[in-house]
Amino acid sequence: MGKYEKDARDLLAAIGGKENVSAVTHCATRMRFVLVDPKKADQSKIENIPVVKGMFTNAGQFQVIIGNDVPVFYADFTAISGISGVSKEDAKSVAKQNQNPVQRVITLLAEIFTPLLPAIIVGGLILGFRNILEGVQFGFLGNQTIVAVSPFWNGVNGFLWLPGEAIFHFLPVGITWSITRKMGATEILGIVLGITLVSPQLLNAYAVNGTSAADIAKNWSWDFGFFQVAKIGYQAQVIPAMMAGFLLVYLERFFRKRIPEAVSMIFVPFFSLLPTIIAAHTVLGPIGWKIGSGISWIVNAGLESPLNWLFGGVFGAVYAPLVITGLHHTTLAIDSQLIADFGSTNLWPMICLSNIAQGAAVLAIVIAHRGNKKEEQISVPSVISAWLGVTEPAMFGINLKYVYPFVAAMIGSGLAGMFITIMKVRANAIGVGGLPGILAIKNNLGVGKGTGAQGYVIFLIAMGIAIVVPIVLTLFFRKAGIFNKIDRAEQAIPVTLDEIDAQVSTEAVVNATVAAGTKTAIVAPLTGELLPLAQAKDPVFAQGTMGQGVVIEPSEGKLVAPFDGQVTLLFPTKHAIGLVSDTGVEVLIHVGLDTVELDGKGFMTHVAQGDRVKQGQLLLEVDLNVIKEAGYATQTPVIVTNSADFQVDPKAEKQAIKAGDKVITVTHR
Template sequence: MGKYEKDTKDLLKAIGGTENISAVTHCATRMRFVLNDPKKANEAQIEDIPSVKGMFTNAGQFQVIIGNDVSVFYNEFVKVSGVTGVSKEAAKSAAKQNQNPVQRAITVLAEIFTPLLPAIIVGGLILGFRNILEAVPMGWLDGQTIVEASTFWSGVNGFLWLPGEAIFHFLPVGITWSIARKMGATEILGIVLGITLVSPQLLNAYAVNGTTAAEIAKNWTWDFGFFTVDKIGYQAQVIPAMLAGFLLVYLERFFRKYIPEAVSMIFVPFFSLIPTILAAHLILGPIGWKIGTAISAVVNAGLTSSFSWLFGGIFGALYSPLVITGLHHTTLAIDSQLIADFGSTNLWPMICLSNIAQGASVLAIVFAHRGNKKEEQVSIPSVISAWLGVTEPAMFGINLKYTYPFIAAMIGSGIAGLFITLFKVRALSIGVGGLPGILAVRPQDYLIFVIGMIIAIAVPFILTLTFRRIGLFNKNDRVEEDDVPANESIQKTGATVDLFAPIAGRVQPLSSAKDPVFAEGMMGQGVVIEPSEGKLYAPFDGQISLLFPTKHAIGLVSTEGAEVLIHIGIDTVQLDGNYFTSHMKQGDSVKKGQLLMEFDVAAIKAAGYETQTPIIVTNATDFQVDPLIEDAVVTSNEKILRAKKL
């Protein structure tokens, strides 16, 4: 038996079985599924699988976070499911059926920059280290920098410029290669095209502003007799490289379609590459330069204007939601352009603080839920990951699950972003996010950035605990006894909650459920009711923690902390809300016997669906759940379950 055999079987069942899988692959930490019907994925059941650390949908893919052991998990999943894995590119291609044009454009941008990230991160660390060596006066060296005081470190500093220059000055080579690779063109042509944008024969982009037009016309032009082309390099320029890369791809596709295969090896590369190089220097480069400069100028102006504090606060707060949508990939291009135009960027420091804030909110959850060993397997590594610049485990594994920590992190990140923007903190490069991000910051901004880091840790941590305590933005995480005064809602060992029948009908044991997910207790312990009428009442005093958009299921939390799921019918999610009428909304407080929902029993049955309704205590590991009625007809005034806090 494989290490993950049970978990892979449970995951296969939870995502809707083999027939619901269009494609599957994996990346460094996640299983990536393209599902034929994403609605069939049972997220509550998936979340309960021990090796699953979170899940989310992005770029048309249903992604399940496994962690560093994902390759082992993937191999066992393929064996269990019989589904042949596909390449990441094939999975992404299949996923595009679920994307709109904007999402597709963002996906393309992300796929261009993702292969470049390792180099960009290493380059950022190198440049950050060089900042410390050559730009920070050291008191213990009588005010000299390390480079000024040490021949060895001066040599190290000079040597490190070699990879630093290769990564950032020659970034267009990586971009044109990545575009060719991503879009199926000839990769070596992408590399050659990139080199022609940064060749030493060209006037370096960093020297253009210091060179007069007359000097450029005299020394830096190609003269074709009836027209001239400036010999301008595009070092570190993003948009010119992207425009040239896309032109190369589409020209190659065009000529491959019309040039005979016998001579395609000769003429396709020639007719694709040469016109692209000419267009890049004659048209695309100048246009792209102007576009990139305009974008970076607008962003820089916003962050250096008298309203910079507002811009910084908004960007700091909204960066985390951008990560969810995938739009955060656009900031890489903007950051690179800002560095090319101004020698530094004011966006990257705020991104680092956003990473730190997400980790701080998870740290508060670790503190609040201390002793929850299962959750700590996700939460503690998530804190470390976020503070090293990777926030997906923190956001999708913890913060979005509870909602209020995510909002607390947004607020803390916004305040920290506002603060550092007021003091005009800038980064000299793009590097590792989170705490190591300080290495990319200008040395003169270190102190202010450290204060910003403290804000990004303290504010989310305090707000997370506060929101949890007062119930703000908190739908499903009740406060423990030690956290609140005696007169507030509490959970305590020995606390008992009685569940009254939410629906009139025949109560039967949970093992008689017609859905094996419920019958086998995978979701928790409880009973099932075959409804005799289509009215759902609150089984106790509490709060609606979850209301599905399809209205077929509702989650409630009692004042004692018992979490209950009421699932009206079997597979009724496919009705998409038809025949269901909700009288409440998520987050509402309810009293026992209050009418929550009405549903048309006859219409649901006529549509071919069972109306048998499981009533499940989903946090059954925290409560001892005992049925009070085994098999009988009940009304909404009768107790059917008792849950005692362990």
Template sequence: MGKFNQDALLLLDYVGGKENIAAVTHCATRMRFVLNDPSKAQEDKIEEISCVRGIFTNAGQFQVIIGNEVPTFYEEFMSVAGIQGGTKEEIKSAAKQNQNMLQRAVTMLAEIFTPLLPAIIVGGLILGFRNILEAVPMGFLDGKTITESSTFWNGVNGFLWLPGEAIFHFLPVGITWSIAKKMRGTEILGIVLGITLVSPQLLNAYSVNSTSAADIAANWSWDFGFFTMDKIGYQAQVIPAMLAGFMLVYLERFLRKHIPEAVSMIFVPFFALLPTILAAHLILGPIGWKIGSAISTVVNTGLTSSLNWLFAAVFGTFYAPLVITGLHHTTLAIDQQLVADFGSTNLWPMICLSNIAQGAAVLAVVYAHRGNKKEEQVSVPSVISAWLGVTEPAMFGINLKYMYPFVAAMIGSGIAGLFVTLFGVRALSIGVGGLPGILAIMPKYYGVFFIGMIIAVIVPFILTLFFRRAGIFNQLDRVGEAISPIDDSLSIPVTSENVASEVVSVYAPLVGELSPITDSKDPVFSQGTMGQGVVIEPMEGHVYAPMNGTISLVFPSKHAIGIVDDHGIEMLIHVGLDTVNLNGQYFETHVKQGDKVMIGDLLLDFDIDGIRESGFLTQTQVVITNSDSYQVDPIIKDGNVTNDTGILQVKTI
């Protein structure tokens, strides 16, 4: 009988038996199921299985976190279940059966805009900074703006328009590229299509409303003899770019099926791109513009009408649940359309305040549970993360665990959102969705928005403490009872022989930019489920041994390596996110399971450019997977590291 035989039998029973499993596979840390009927999964019982570290559902997949022994568990599970596994692509395809049309659309929208977020956020900060420079009269400058008083800052302001224009005016290029990339079309065709929507030969979209129909007909149209077509640009327009991008991809797919491969290199791009460009300017663009304008008008009207208080209260309160479902990604497109149509957005300020409220609720839990060192390893970084714009660690790590902080944050967010909406607060663009978000707000609303931020901090903080003491929405965290450390039930038993009797230094396994583990893009790591550690964005594609020990795991897809040292400290080095899907491509290992290694030994090479060009992130997680048994302290919190830089100290609790 194998090590996990009993646990595998229990999991098989609790997911609904063999007949409820449509497909199953695994990655470096978790089992990934597609269930015929997800409601049959007994989640409470699954979480009680000794080897299970957590569960969650994402993109139609029911995922059970096991840890770095998941390959062994998987083999035993498949043996007792008597079924065959599937490839990662088969799993993704099967997972769609658990998603309705709305979920599929939201997933698609998220996957299109997620690669664009870094640029859009940077653009928001740039616009906010430029607005301070050129639009805010300063008392100490006799009422003049900074640009009016300083040649240097006037030059800086003009220079910053270069990236600002590139990000927002040329947003359609990013959208059409992202659609082509996501749907496995030809990416360069997506880029070319986007450029044709924003070409300098076209009348800029921002100038259309101030240009007469007669001027457009005379100077901004193509005359084909039997019909004319307006030369209208679609700068900053979202829906026209999306419609054109989808047409290009589907037309390319159709042509590849029907044009012989021998001539496909010539005719597929030609007959996919030119008809799409024509349709984009003749049909899709005008229709998409009207749809986008209609949506933004409805939202803007709702937030400026006599019923704006109701719209704001509902949206502000229920934005956080939208994050859980993934529907919040739809607001990004609406925000961008509002900016394109009205020059600013009144939706994003409420989103920013929701993030602040989630962080404030966690801060109240930190205060109420002060002294709980184990929980603080998750809660304190979660506050910082939420106030810097990333709320998933706060929501999934703390607030949803106890529930009453989550409700308190929703109420505080609703009140703050109502307040700023009643005063008409608007943002120049989206920005960092936390405390720095004030930089994206139009300067004349700074004061009101700052008060809204205070509301978003104070109300959730007070309500969280009140709900806890009154027992409202609170079934787990009773006042006067001992508070169990977070994830304490997930501790890995360690024998006295395996406990470290000295401080062990862990060195960086890669050359790159180090950040706290809470910055991981994978919630399984960022929430501390897999243990404490760091993430490193690699600058070089080499992984070195960070401590002396034995190789305990070399994952078949070569993207993850486990090491255990002589004291029993277990480490997982996980290169990239979802890179298991590459099936070893771009990776070359230099060790095998059971090998002894010394600090600085080369373990793995990987092709950074190849991984990124395949659409995967290279952010690497370095975690102590049995950190429940040790005190893991960072030597440095962030910054550039090399493979001889000490990053962690590990000692017995």
């Protein structure tokens, strides 16, 4: 009888039996199921299975946390179920069958934009700060902006445009790179393609609406004699960049299959890149502009119709999806025209409220997921960024990931937009988004009516709607499971740590009986900064699901044995190692987070699985720069995975430590 045969039988029954399993695989800590009908999984029964430490659903997979013994459990499960396992990638592929077309599109967007999030978050904070410096007229400054009266802040504002422009104006470069990276194409070709969409030789996308067709034909065109091609840039545009990126990938795949390998390095890039650039500037780009023009016409017609209150609700709700596509830039031309014709615009206030609503929805996620330190690195700055007028970090980083907060924000924004349209709230200027947008509100609610205070009070009420409604709806949707398939309130928070498959033995290496009260000192395997386990950036570790321990932020890349014992787990990608001490203490050291994706790059092992080791013996070396340059955290959890059998007393203070310093005391019960 296998070690976990009973638990495996119970789990098979609880997930709905063999016929309810489309695919199954495992990673370093979890069983990953693709279920035919996820509703058949009885979570209350699963929770009561002794070996199960938790569960959650993510990206179409039902994942059950087992711990270090997952390979043994997996072997017992496949033996009693008769289900053959598949690779992790195959399981992900099957999991997509559980997603509807909308979910697949959202998943694709998330996979493209996730690598861009660090830059988008920084850019959002920078542009939000610049909005305040250059766009807000303060009464105590004589109704002037900060940059108009302060040379210092004017200089700061000008300097900050450098990274702001690099991140958002040149966003197509990041998008085309990310698409080629995700789909396994040549990344440098994606970067080159993106540069051709934002080259200084092109008319900036922001200047197109202010440039006449005659001027474009004369000064901004390539003249081929019998035809011309407009030199139009696509700064900050998403759709043209995505269309071009996918075309590049498919062309590269097509030619790589048909061009002999001996000359593929020359001709595959040439025949892939050049036609894509031509298509981007002759077909894909113009199509994007046509889509934008169509949306602009609809917006303008809505503003002028007797049903403008209805338009306010609809526009308030759909503005956020426009931001996803990059088409929201087309509304700037309408705002400018409205200000020119009427001295104010009722469109910009709705845009400000949409910013606020998206930030409020993220704030609700912060509340619901409090304690998820890794997610808070994205969510908290995203709230600030959205409330300063830049919502891409909030939407791509959090709201689109979970879907339901995005919908809640759309509803709150729609209601707030309808309210201010009925109350005839208008803005004198554009450019100041989010919470500071109130400073751009027109002094009067209408000709001959009201005071400035009235306008501000009404907009404050609308801001309250845009904050309260998304927060309440986000928390309600999460609890009720509405628009929500991956983050039910009763489930564990979805996590992003993605360990590798590991077919390894976890047979016990300590058979001797250890007397109660026996103490084992675990020393730091790395030199760096010691942190409490709760500060781990991955919730599976931070919440103690895997066991008790500490986290080390390494400053050097040499990892040594934390005690005398034996190597029981050594992953093929070398990013994680398991050991057991001579006194029976089992420890998992996970070098960095998500470093499985490096597939061993930057890691070099000095021991093999099954080796005996002495405290301080070099186990592996890691190039920390490789991890950082790939965008992963170097934070290394050191976990006592059989904590239930011991009293584990880790050092709780944040402090500098050297390899060999005692960090955990373990006492046998």
